[in-house]
Amino acid sequence: MQVTITINGVEQSRDVEPRMLLVHFIRDELGMRGTHWGCDTSNCGACTVTVDGDTVKSCTMLAVQANGKAVGTVEGLAQGGELDPVQKGFMECHGLQCGYCTPGMMLQARWMLDHNPHPTEEEIREGISGNICRCTGYKNIVAAIQYAAENPATSEVPA
Amino acid sequence: MQTPAPVDYAKATSIADALAKLQAHGEEARVVAGGHSLLPMMKLRLARPDALIDINDIPELVGIKVVGSEIVVGAMTRHREILSSDILSEHYPIFREAERVIADPIVRNRGTIGGSMCQADPAADMSAVGSALRGNAVVVGPSGTRTVPLREFHQGPYETVVQYGEILTELRYPIRPGAGSAYEKVERRAGDWGVATAGVFVVVSGGVVTDCGIGLAAVGADHYCSPQGEASLMGKEPTEDNLRAAAAATAASCSPNADQRGPVDYKVHLAEELTLRALRRAVRSSQGA
Structure with a gap:
C-alpha cells in the first residue's frame, strides 16, 4: 500500500505492507535510526515520535495510519542548526x-x-x-x- | 521482534462508510480505533483479523457534549481529551481521577474510550467508571442503532455485545445533580493495570443516600459493578458505619483471580478498602463539604 508521510517537514512515499509498524517504517524504510525501538509493547517510550503534533509510541501505530500525516522525530528537534x-x-x-x-x-x-x-x-x-x-x-x-x-x-x- | 500477521487495511471516512467496509471485508474484519489494545494483541498473535477498518479520522465519533440530561462521549474520544474535559470533571470528577492513572500521557494521546470498552479487559478503568455511573453504549450496525446499558455491555473477559459488522459509536452517562464521585486504584507501578480499583458516585439528599453506583475493575466483579454494595447503602444515612457495611458487601460480591498482581485475599481486601475510600470522598463531595 502506497503511503506518503511528512517526516520532519520532508515528504516521503513508500510502498509498504499494512502490517508495518511506524517505528520500522522510520528506521528501516527511511534509515532514520534516531528513533529507537525498545520494548515493542508500548511500555518503554523509546520509540516516541510526534504525529500531527502529539506524541505517540511508534511501535503501537501502523505506518499506513500515518499516511498523510506529519511525523516528527529526534532528527527534527534542532532548528536551523540550533539545538532545542x-x-x-x-x-x-x-x-x-x-x-x-x-x-x-x-x-x-x-x-x-x-x-x-x-x-x-x-x-x-x-x-x-x-x-x-x-x-x-x-x-x-x-x-x-x-x-x-x-x-x-x-x-x-x-x- | 513482534509484528502483526499480514492484514488488509482500509480507512473509513464516516460511520456509514465504516459499516460498509466492515460488511465488505467479512466477519474477520476488525475496527481499529487508537490501536493501543488491538495492535499489541495482533503483535502477540492473540488477535489475527483479516482486515482493519480504521475509524481514526471520523469526526462524528469524537467529542464530549451535554445532550439533554446526559453527557455524550464519542467512542473515538481519546483518553487525553477525557482527562482534560471540563464537562466531565464538572459533573463527574471520577473521570479525571480514573484517567490520571490510565497508562501514561503518550498512551493517553492515542488510546480511546471506545477502544478500551470494546477490548473489555477485566482491569479496564473506564469499564468500571461506566458501570458505576450506569451509563449506556450506543451501537450501530447494518440493521440500525441500539442502546445497551453498560452493565450489560460486557459478556465476559474480552467479550462484548458488539456483533460482527457493528460499531460502538457513543457512550452516554446520565447527569445526576448533586452527585459526588471518586475513583481509587492501587497499581504496582505508574501506568500499570490496577491490582484493584473502585469508582463510585453517591447522591446524598435529605441526609440519606438517594442514589449510588459502585464500579470495580480487576477484582472479578460481574459487569464491573456491585449491586450488593449499592443495595446496602441505598436509603441509609452516609455514616462511617454504613459506608463500611457497603464496602464490606461490595468486597463480598467480588471474586478476583490470583495472578502476578496479587493473591485473592489481598485483592478482596483492596476492593473493600478502595470502595470505602471512594465512598467517603464521594459522600463529602455530594454534601458540598
Missing part, C-alpha cells in the same frame, strides 16, 4: 547515560513543555511516566527538562 532547549538541557545536566531512552524522552519533554512551559517537578515526572530509563534514576532527566523550561529558545521568549 531540551537537547541543551540533556547535555548540560547529564540527562543520559547509555542514551537509549533519550530520543523518546526528549520528544516527550518537548511536547510537555509545549503544553505546560513551567511544569513542577511532579508534573515533569508524571509527564515522562511513559518513558523508561534504566540508567539515570530520572534525577538528571528531570533536571534537564527543568533546564529547558528555564532556558527556552529565544524565539519562544515573548518580546
Whole structure:
C-alpha cells in the first residue's frame, strides 16, 4: 500500500505492507535510526515520535495510519542548526547515560513543555511516566527538562 | 521482534462508510480505533483479523457534549481529551481521577474510550467508571442503532455485545445533580493495570443516600459493578458505619483471580478498602463539604 508521510517537514512515499509498524517504517524504510525501538509493547517510550503534533509510541501505530500525516522525530528537534532547549538541557545536566531512552524522552519533554512551559517537578515526572530509563534514576532527566523550561529558545521568549 | 500477521487495511471516512467496509471485508474484519489494545494483541498473535477498518479520522465519533440530561462521549474520544474535559470533571470528577492513572500521557494521546470498552479487559478503568455511573453504549450496525446499558455491555473477559459488522459509536452517562464521585486504584507501578480499583458516585439528599453506583475493575466483579454494595447503602444515612457495611458487601460480591498482581485475599481486601475510600470522598463531595 502506497503511503506518503511528512517526516520532519520532508515528504516521503513508500510502498509498504499494512502490517508495518511506524517505528520500522522510520528506521528501516527511511534509515532514520534516531528513533529507537525498545520494548515493542508500548511500555518503554523509546520509540516516541510526534504525529500531527502529539506524541505517540511508534511501535503501537501502523505506518499506513500515518499516511498523510506529519511525523516528527529526534532528527527534527534542532532548528536551523540550533539545538532545542531540551537537547541543551540533556547535555548540560547529564540527562543520559547509555542514551537509549533519550530520543523518546526528549520528544516527550518537548511536547510537555509545549503544553505546560513551567511544569513542577511532579508534573515533569508524571509527564515522562511513559518513558523508561534504566540508567539515570530520572534525577538528571528531570533536571534537564527543568533546564529547558528555564532556558527556552529565544524565539519562544515573548518580546 | 513482534509484528502483526499480514492484514488488509482500509480507512473509513464516516460511520456509514465504516459499516460498509466492515460488511465488505467479512466477519474477520476488525475496527481499529487508537490501536493501543488491538495492535499489541495482533503483535502477540492473540488477535489475527483479516482486515482493519480504521475509524481514526471520523469526526462524528469524537467529542464530549451535554445532550439533554446526559453527557455524550464519542467512542473515538481519546483518553487525553477525557482527562482534560471540563464537562466531565464538572459533573463527574471520577473521570479525571480514573484517567490520571490510565497508562501514561503518550498512551493517553492515542488510546480511546471506545477502544478500551470494546477490548473489555477485566482491569479496564473506564469499564468500571461506566458501570458505576450506569451509563449506556450506543451501537450501530447494518440493521440500525441500539442502546445497551453498560452493565450489560460486557459478556465476559474480552467479550462484548458488539456483533460482527457493528460499531460502538457513543457512550452516554446520565447527569445526576448533586452527585459526588471518586475513583481509587492501587497499581504496582505508574501506568500499570490496577491490582484493584473502585469508582463510585453517591447522591446524598435529605441526609440519606438517594442514589449510588459502585464500579470495580480487576477484582472479578460481574459487569464491573456491585449491586450488593449499592443495595446496602441505598436509603441509609452516609455514616462511617454504613459506608463500611457497603464496602464490606461490595468486597463480598467480588471474586478476583490470583495472578502476578496479587493473591485473592489481598485483592478482596483492596476492593473493600478502595470502595470505602471512594465512598467517603464521594459522600463529602455530594454534601458540598
